[in-house]
Amino acid sequence: MKLFKFIISRIFSSSITLFGLSILIFCMARLIPGDPARMALGDRASLEQVEAMREKLLLNEPIFIQYFSYLKGVFRGDLGYSIFTKKPVTQNIYDFLPATLELLLFAGFFMIVIGVPLGAIAAKNNGKLSDFIIRFFAIFNIVTPAFVIGILLMILFSHNLGWLPIAGRISDPIFPPVRITGLYTLDSLIMLDFKNFIDSLKHILLPSIALSLAGLSQAIRLTRANMLDTLKAPYTEMANAFAFSDKTILFKYALKPALIPTITIIGLDFSAMLGNAFLVEMVFDWPGIAKYGVHSIMNADLNAIVGVVLIIGLMFLVVNILIDILIALINPKVRLG
Amino acid sequence: MSKFLSKIILVLMLFSTVFVQSVNAKRWVSIDELAAGVIDPHVGNDYADLILIGNLYNSLMWVSSKDLVPSLAESVDISADGKTYTFKIRKGVKFHNGDEMRSEDVLFSFNRSMDMGLGFSYLIKSLVEEMSTPDDNTFVININSVQATFLASMTRIPIVNKSQCLANKQDGDFGENGDYCQEYLKTNDIGTGAYKIVSHNEIELTVMDKFNDHFQPFNPKAPDEARMRYSLDATTLRALMEKGEHHISSMWLPYEFYAAIDKVDGLSAVQQVQVGTYVGKINTKKAPTDNIHLRNAIIAAIDYDAVAKILYVNNEVSGGSVSNGPIPKGMLGYDNSRAEFKQDLELAKKELALSGYDASTAPVIELTALTCCATHQKMAYVTQASLEAIGINTKIVDTEWMDQMADFVKPETTHHISFISHSMMTPDIDSLFREIWHSSSTTNGWSATEWLKDPELDALLDQGRAELDPSKRAKLYAAAEQKVLDSSPDIFLATPNAVYASSDLVVWPFQNPSLITGYIWADFDFRLTETDAIKN
Numbered sequence: 001m002k003l004f005k006f007i008i009s010r011i012f013s014s015s016i017t018l019f020g021l022s023i024l025i026f027c028m029a030r031l032i033p034g035d036p037a038r039m040a041l042g043d044r045a046s047l048e049q050v051e052a053m054r055e056k057l058l059l060n061e062p063i064f065i066q067y068f069s070y071l072k073g074v075f076r077g078d079l080g081y082s083i084f085t086k087k088p089v090t091q092n093i094y095d096f097l098p099a100t101l102e103l104l105l106f107a108g109f110f111m112i113v114i115g116v117p118l119g120a121i122a123a124k125n126n127g128k129l130s131d132f133i134i135r136f137f138a139i140f141n142i143v144t145p146a147f148v149i150g151i152l153l154m155i156l157f158s159h160n161l162g163w164l165p166i167a168g169r170i171s172d173p174i175f176p177p178v179r180i181t182g183l184y185t186l187d188s189l190i191m192l193d194f195k196n197f198i199d200s201l202k203h204i205l206l207p208s209i210a211l212s213l214a215g216l217s218q219a220i221r222l223t224r225a226n227m228l229d230t231l232k233a234p235y236t237e238m239a240n241a242f243a244f245s246d247k248t249i250l251f252k253y254a255l256k257p258a259l260i261p262t263i264t265i266i267g268l269d270f271s272a273m274l275g276n277a278f279l280v281e282m283v284f285d286w287p288g289i290a291k292y293g294v295h296s297i298m299n300a301d302l303n304a305i306v307g308v309v310l311i312i313g314l315m316f317l318v319v320n321i322l323i324d325i326l327i328a329l330i331n332p333k334v335r336l337g
Numbered sequence: 338m339s340k341f342l343s344k345i346i347l348v349l350m351l352f353s354t355v356f357v358q359s360v361n362a363k364r365w366v367s368i369d370e371l372a373a374g375v376i377d378p379h380v381g382n383d384y385a386d387l388i389l390i391g392n393l394y395n396s397l398m399w400v401s402s403k404d405l406v407p408s409l410a411e412s413v414d415i416s417a418d419g420k421t422y423t424f425k426i427r428k429g430v431k432f433h434n435g436d437e438m439r440s441e442d443v444l445f446s447f448n449r450s451m452d453m454g455l456g457f458s459y460l461i462k463s464l465v466e467e468m469s470t471p472d473d474n475t476f477v478i479n480i481n482s483v484q485a486t487f488l489a490s491m492t493r494i495p496i497v498n499k500s501q502c503l504a505n506k507q508d509g510d511f512g513e514n515g516d517y518c519q520e521y522l523k524t525n526d527i528g529t530g531a532y533k534i535v536s537h538n539e540i541e542l543t544v545m546d547k548f549n550d551h552f553q554p555f556n557p558k559a560p561d562e563a564r565m566r567y568s569l570d571a572t573t574l575r576a577l578m579e580k581g582e583h584h585i586s587s588m589w590l591p592y593e594f595y596a597a598i599d600k601v602d603g604l605s606a607v608q609q610v611q612v613g614t615y616v617g618k619i620n621t622k623k624a625p626t627d628n629i630h631l632r633n634a635i636i637a638a639i640d641y642d643a644v645a646k647i648l649y650v651n652n653e654v655s656g657g658s659v660s661n662g663p664i665p666k667g668m669l670g671y672d673n674s675r676a677e678f679k680q681d682l683e684l685a686k687k688e689l690a691l692s693g694y695d696a697s698t699a700p701v702i703e704l705t706a707l708t709c710c711a712t713h714q715k716m717a718y719v720t721q722a723s724l725e726a727i728g729i730n731t732k733i734v735d736t737e738w739m740d741q742m743a744d745f746v747k748p749e750t751t752h753h754i755s756f757i758s759h760s761m762m763t764p765d766i767d768s769l770f771r772e773i774w775h776s777s778s779t780t781n782g783w784s785a786t787e788w789l790k791d792p793e794l795d796a797l798l799d800q801g802r803a804e805l806d807p808s809k810r811a812k813l814y815a816a817a818e819q820k821v822l823d824s825s826p827d828i829f830l831a832t833p834n835a836v837y838a839s840s841d842l843v844v845w846p847f848q849n850p851s852l853i854t855g856y857i858w859a860d861f862d863f864r865l866t867e868t869d870a871i872k873n
Contacts, residue, residue, distance in 0.1 A: 034739025042382040046459045085539050159576040166576045287541035
């Protein structure tokens with residue numbers, strides 16, 4: 001019951017945050033230079049055409065009228081019209097969001113499944129060569145931008161070695177799987193199309209690894225640092241004194257308590273990946289919401305900019321709620337407090 | 338015997354595999370342009386759109402080499418007063434869904450374009466008085482004033498399938514026409530073009546297949562499949578091209594990229610000679626560049642050799658060639674006796690003295706350096722160095738394209754000198770003059786930032802537009818050209834070329850001197866492209 005109340009209160013506070021974000025980004029988008037009507041119609045459109053488009057987009061109205069009109073549309077599920085793609089923003093988000101979600105899910109998976117164990121190994125082998133190698137690997141990935149890593153991975157694995165595809169979500173002439181979730185790997189598995197699954201997996205590997213490395217490296221460092229503390233804790237010494245197995249000490253007494261702060265930061269890193277996704281999607285020609293967002297900004301596509309930021313904001317809030325719930329489940333003090 | 342038989346069977350199986358593969362093998366090309374690609378023929382007007390639309394649809398008129406020729410029209414008859422155009426529509430032309438094209442489709446297409454008021458409708462909307470279809474193969478259009486440019490404008494109004502459009506219409510603002518199938522045409526096509534849409538994602542990939550019932554012949558090596566990708570990152574593009582997964586870049590990358598690609602086996606830098614003009618536009622309404630002698634000094638001081646070096650890619654390819662005036666070579670009114678522009682510092686100093694300005698009295702001249710485009714930025718630097726050589730102080734202002742479009746809508750807020758490459762949107766010299774030097778073009782923030790506003794020049798251009806006799810038109814545009822030159826509103830930097838990185842497996846139409854038109858919307862004609870890129 002307490003957990004349920006906790007979840008409800010988080011959802012409520014997140015809604016207020018989202019509302020505030022919508023006002024902020026709505027106003028900020030209108031600070032971007034350029035006339036959206038002119039951008040929509042092209043540089044050869046006549047003044048009359050531009051003026052007609054401005055009327056259609058309510059650009060001549062006061063900003064609060066524009067905002068309330070936009071808000072009315074949001075409650076109807078209409079995020080406005082994208083002047084860049086000439087389609088509803090809602091349609092664009094439906095088309096492009098699954099690609100980014102798939103990328104983030106894979107990146108998040110690598111972050112946790114590789115980052116945490118490597119951190120644990122580094123902590124267990126503190127001061128040894130393996131610890132040094134893992135820490136060097138982590139620092140390199142933290143200081144190197146994700147898109148640079150992406151380019152390096154592409155050159156090595158796609159161009160030079162030819163092991164993995166260079167760009168895109170699927171190879172020609174394979175057709176995308178029937179859309180169920182929009183995540184190619186999942187949809188092809190559901191349809192038992194293993195050829196498509198393998199091909200989709202090959203395409204997503206490099207961009208998701210590039211995207212995950214910064215967060216993965218943070219996870220390594222945090223897990224290692226926290227585990228070094230828990231390995232020295234009195235209850236771990238007690239477990240050692242009682243000759244518990246190394247495995248039990250490592251996982252039950254050292255890693256589990258170390259995970260609590262690590263998961264909180266991993267949650268924040270997951271959200272930070274949303275920011276890195278913009279450039280990774282451009283490098284790998286990945287047709288996701290981030291690439292759509294880049295084009296929207298460059299074309300002063302106001303509705304698309306607001307829509308993309310709101311979606312990213314929503315994802316950020318959802319991830320944080322999920323992390324809070326996870327922490328509550330792991331740590332009884334939080335659950336019962 | 339059984340061993341022998343099994344060997345025969347094995348050989349036959351191998352042969353059949355190869356045979357099936359060769360039957361399924363197809364020629365293909367993959368091109369790149371800036372996103373997004375809009376395929377609605379009466380909406381799209383950017384480069385990606387024009388390439389797609391030019392292959393998916395046909396118009397009444399088109400360009401072949403440098404000539405305006407009938408396309409979907411078999412012939413056109415212009416009345417004596419120049420206000421009635423009677424098009425004989427070609428018989429037997431099929432839309433991609435198998436329907437036969439008729440004059441009612443042409444009428445519907447013109448109405449669709451003008452009612453929606455987007456794309457290139459502005460070329461005809463204010464002119465058309467009445468349209469009719471006396472029979473299935475005749476389309477008559479009456480215009481309210483004589484316009485020599487009208488036939489060239491026909492290249493920009495593609496013809497769509499009326500019944501297919503109305504069968505796929507949704508609710509909209511156009512009465513019984515609903516939304517004029519705008520929603521449907523975001524991902525489908527209803528044209529007669531040499532290629533038809535297979536799939537379309539405007540920021541990822543567009544795939545088109547050859548339309549075998551097209552009314553015009555294909556090059557024997559024309560692609561069976563044509564793909565357009567969007568806004569590829571330079572590294573990604575290079576990796577794809579080196580692996581044979583892509584065949585041509587866009588023209589928007591730095592020249593250093595093309596020069597580097599040219600050194601890779603199997604890839605080359607190629608140029609598309611364009612009909613247009615690359616100019617440094619001088620604001621004639623803002624001090625000190627409102628002074629004609631100062632403008633003359635600026636034009637004479639420019640280091641045109643340095644300009645040529647900026648445009649250089651290799652010995653065969655460059656971003657442009659030296660110009661001799663406003664009218665591009667081969668266009669109506671071109672004067673091939675006029676010398677090309679050269680730096681003349683003595684003349685520059687003389688003009689500067691006549692202007693009454695010197696280094697201590699002349700206000701600083703602002704030079705726009707568009708952040709999007711390395712070439713424009715380099716032109717700003719060359720201009721700066723050239724002007725400082727005669728004692729004119731300058732300031733380079735880094736400017737976003739969107740800032741320019743927003744700010745350069747008044748003479749007071751327009752920088753003194755900005756750099757733009759103009760290409761012609763219709764195959765008529767009027768489209769270039771009107772876009773740059775006619776008073777009606779100002780306030781869009783980019784095309785007429787000279788703010789020339791010369792009533793005499795406007796009158797010449799209006800006369801040229803209304804004159805149907807080609808030889809008289811040529812004289813009028815030659816006179817207009819001289820008027821422009823006398824006013825010194827521009828630094829004529831070059832006749833531009835578009836430069837691309839291309840695979841040696843493909844020969845594009847613009848690489849063939851007998852096919853090149855000089856217009857990007859016509860030079861990427863996949864029907865005339867030769868490709869040895871094969872895939873299964």
